[in-house]
Amino acid sequence: GYFVEYRITCPTHCPNLLQFTADEQEAVQKRTFTKWINSHLAKHVPPFEVKDLFDDIKDGVMLLALLEVLSGQKLPCEQGKKLKRIHWLANIGTALKFLEGRKSAYRGSPIRLVNINSTDIVDGRPSIVLGLVWTIILYFQIEELTSSLPELQAFSSSNSSLDSSTSSTDTTSPPVKRRPLPPLQGGARKALLRWVQQTATKCLGLDVKDFGPSWRTGLAFFAVIRALRPDLVDMERVWRRPNRENLQEAFLLAETELGIPQLLDPEDVDVDKPDEKSVMTYVAQFLKHQPIRKQSVSEGQPEEVREQRKSQRELKMWLEQLEKEAVHAQETEGSLAQQYQVSLFKSLQVQLEMKRKQVEGALQSTQRDGILTVDQALVKQAWERVSNRLLDWHLELDRSLPAPLGTVGEWLHEAEGALRQEITVQQAHDITANTVHRALEQHKVSVEQCTGRRRCFCSAAHRSKP
Template sequence: MSALEKFRMNAKKALLAWTGNAITKKYGIQIKDFGKSWRDGLAFNAIVHTIRPDLIDFENVRNQTAKVNLEQAFSTAEDHLGIPRLLDPEDVDVEKPDEKSIMTYVAQFLKAYPEAGEDPALGRRSKDPATQEMNDYSDLMAWLKSEAEEVLQIVDQPVNDRQQEYMDYLAFKAELDRREAVYNKLAEKCLAKKALKITEPMWNELNEKWRDISRRTRMWLWKLDASLPGKLGKFGDWLNQGEEVLEQWPEDTQDKLEVAQEFAKLLQESKEYFKDSDSWKTFFYEVKKAGKYEGEFLIQPQMDSLATRLTALLNEYPRREKRLEFEEYKQRVLALRESAEAILDLWKGKLGQQKEVERMLADYLDFVDTQQLFNTYNTLSSELDKKAEVWRKSAGQ
């Protein structure tokens, strides 16, 4: 059995366990699979009721038809819990419901509300903080080096079954997100120098491995989006690259003018990259509305994810461009100020012979008059204030 097959089996078991923890004991509903166990709609309503009891009258649910139960659960989850509606009653109230579709739908609840079906055993932590810290560290490092490393080998392989692989990605991402809470807790302790057992080399190893696995998980999604048919695949590539563009930022250096130039370069690159964003948006929503492209039916969770990310991208890149303009002028003002302060320190030095005084006077006239120091500074400061105001408004401040 391959690492991916083992992961699929474990992911299915984990999702069944999460569902059991969420509803079996409280409602007496036995979930043995992702097929017939869900046909009457009781399990879907029970999950919603576990998360928000006020949304569902469970006594009524037990007396309703499967179709009514399913419609109630799907519409309530979408309207009140933010769970995209991936299923209709007709998809589930059949002799053999599609397991993949039901697993994909239920996995959304796990991702959004993991605490609803959390294993009670996870709350039983060691009374010794040092022991618990090492347990958390060892468990996370072991997972990163074994299961995560093995599963992510798929990133370098071609896509054969996009629906299955996208579901594999969602399951793996849900597990990565679950473990991120442990990583963040360890990061907070280590960066604050408050770790009890974890040494700096141990933390560096964990941090490097975590970043590598997170990056490769990101590349997996990029691969799946780019594998969509025809122009839609090009859109997926454009969207992922656009998200990368938003994360670019200059390195912090001592040369303020150099940093200012780097901000200007990033601004120009951003404007060039996003110049066709409106046409990409129009194209994508036309395809999403059709539900298929070039004769291929599209995976709804993937299309919903693309839509959400596209909205975020289109909202963020104009704000980032305004931020880049502000940062460029800020660095130019700082560069001019540093230059003026450095020269002023020279002028404040002890005067020497006449030639040195004359040279200093010439430098002064060149810097203050020829280069129009005060006019330049006032102009840059005024522009900086304007850019700051535009950026603050775009950021809702």
């Protein structure tokens, strides 16, 4: 259960005031952050799922998988069932070095991880794990998405002073011992809050001044949904309902109509001081559905940049649609010949290959450090998902061929997979050397398997001669 402290005050002031302890605040963040992580790990190939955040993150495997999904980059990772603590520390160290190598979209300076080290993560210290995940959410979601809003760029750059001193969670969130946060957090928080005010709540007369108590009634969530999809919300009906009912329906509506995962539970928000970090994590997801507003070049981003972003989003949507068609076609029953010829497999494969050059062009980074933007990373994720879907389907079809063709087809897929494997050059040369060595060993095994299977194939072919 959760630790809840009941504080009874004088009836003339505020009777029976319910206040959560730090343990409950920590539990809320843990639930929200776990759901956020799983919403991204579902896109990983293969998909992963975090069940206990403090325990499952210890070996660094899921942490590196999360960073791969968010960044669109391949990261080296020690994997296996018999990993020891030294391997855990190596994986966490790789993740932290990668994070420190990223740059702020606001200031261009590297991400600072203050008092977050590998040992504390491996030991599963709750405050440090939550602090690390919050840093990832802040930089990879809230900062990236708010900085890409043209109408907020001027505001964000001129108002990047520290704002966390006024946050309602400063005394209630599980603290991570660290120096005052850099100006970035204030800028990202202010930009997100200003987006909510300008696009959703101001026109309805709602006073949303924070990411805590202002969201308790659920009205602010409906206002954001209404700003993106006016046809979904009847505010006249919403005004008259109790908090829990509003919160439950708003979260369900956002999930079913906008595809936004339910990171929050109504009982976590319908309290005196909802956790600001959890609410910010959820609200920031709505930014992905913000339509690109037509502007002059002087108003915000250059026309060329806006067109690139539009093209990347359209390409991502096309890839997602192709993946849906592949899933539907693969589930259609039929003979082996029908699946090869009639089930659209060849057609889908040709369509994907025709888009290859366009995808490669879209993934050419325009940033100085060569790091992909959020839109580029999403395109890369969509491309990898549909590519792997068709590869798995192809392997399934080849395995169904009569012997020995099925065995040979399976080997060909394994060999192609080894050739496609990316080797990321690391600053630590010993890590790079180990990665190359493992790749060479895998290639050596593949060659030996090829020789054996070729003999098997030739022998079978010889026996089949009249």
